[in-house]
Amino acid sequence: MKTRTIDPKQLPVKDLHQYILGAVSPRPIAFASTLDREGNPNLAPYSFFNAFSSNPPVLVFSSNRKVKDNQTKDTLHNIRETGEVVINAVNFAMMRQMALASIEYPAHIDEFIKAGFTPLASDLVKPFRVAESPAQMECKVKDIITLGDEGGAGHLIICDVLRIHIHEDVIDEQNRIDPHRIDLVGRMGRAYYVRASGPAIHTVFQPVTDMAIGFDQLPASIRQSPILTGNEIAEIAALTELPVTASLELLSLDLEVSKLLEQEEGYSALHQMARNAITAGSIDRAAGLLMLADSLYAQ
Ligand SMILES: Cc1cc2nc3c(=O)[nH]c(=O)nc-3n(C[C@H](O)[C@H](O)[C@H](O)COP(=O)(O)O)c2cc1C
Structure with a gap:
């Protein structure tokens, strides 16, 4: 197989970024809802995101310095001020609206209003939940790890999950989330998204304790x-x-x-x-x- 080998140091960051997005893909999307210290709401999607622990429940996403001007983002500023975030899952029904919330509106603009989402009061933190999201996780930020100081550098935002709200209609008879019903989307490179339901879903049963022959x-x-x-x-x-x-x-x-x-x-x-x-x-x-x-x- 002919292979393209890349030395990250030899590439402009914008090109390296796209290779990383294309190769580490699809990524789940954290639709992060925060408030600034005056209480103004902010909403933005982050796909450098995953769950890293179930006990304690911990989610991590990364807010990067902009490649074009090295600026940091409102979500990071708000979290530094308040230490709270609600991470909302993104399903197919809200995909196009979610993309609107990624526009770099000035800090005081409320993306709930711009992108047409419904704010819902949280139980334990101040930022709003997104009512349309099928899974909303109220979090306190445990730590922020800065990965660099140049354009493209991430800040890992490590979140303790305090409470989870799940739309009842995505839960099946075994009390598990049905992937077809929750119908999540993932982010890929460039403008590509993937819809994780229907024929995109495959079932692989692999018991991990039975010693398969290999x-x-x-x-x-x-x-x-x-x-x-x-x-x-x-x-x-x-x-x-x-x-x-x-x-x-x-x-x-x-x-x-x-x-x-x-x-x-x-x-x-x-x-x-x-x-x-x-x-x-x-x-x-x-x-x-x-x-x-x-x-x-x-x-
Ligand atoms: C689906 C999607 C995923 C994104 N993922 C990230 C990400 O992981 N990290 C990041 O810094 N920006 C990401 N962005 C870009 C931010 O959403 C964008 O810069 C936004 O304006 C930041 O908003 P804020 O300044 O209100 O935090 C993503 C955009 C989209 C549409």
Whole structure:
């Protein structure tokens, strides 16, 4: 694979910034609501953001110095003054309005009004919640870590979560947030966003205590299959054991399989059939077909 190798020191910050945004992506969006010391509301999106601890619950986002003029942002100023922020999740229904709130309005302008959001009083902190947001987290700021003093430098804003409010209609019967119902968006590079619901969502069940056999224990004929993708081989590597010889003999008597064995390209045909079985969710059968191919055709 041809690779582009980048030395961060050799690139203008604006270009480096875009490589980082494109590679560390998609990012969740913290829609940060703060007040200045006079009580004027401020609202702005921040996608250098994530959760870092559940006990205690801690969220971190980064407010960067502007690349063009090295200025710091209102959210950071307000947090330095008050030590409080409400972090609101952003879903698809509010995506376009959220982008409006990222405009560099002067400090006294209220982005709730500019972007058409509804302020909702918080329980434990002074900044407002965004009523339209499906998950609103009231936070006290624990620490601010300054990462540099030039344009593009971040300030990590480390937030203790004091209270969480979740729209009831995004919670399922197991008391878990349903990703399709909450319908969050993520920020990518440039003007790209991703909507995390519908076909964009994939389910991967991977028990972490069962010792899966792993790639290294698969025969080379499976690891190097010209037909299976890495994801498909991983389904076989995730099994805790490979099928035993007796079950392979039974499988070779299966009418569909025995027809394939008569073909000249039996190895490829078995791998193709295994691939179809993986797509259909029949991983044990796929493993059997692949082991059969191994026992019959591998040198
Ligand atoms: C989706 C999105 C994510 C953003 N993420 C960040 C970020 O992580 N850090 C940052 O400094 N600016 C980020 N910005 C830009 C700020 O929102 C923008 O500079 C805004 O005017 C800051 O507002 P404030 O001065 O009221 O804090 C983002 C903008 C958008 C639209």
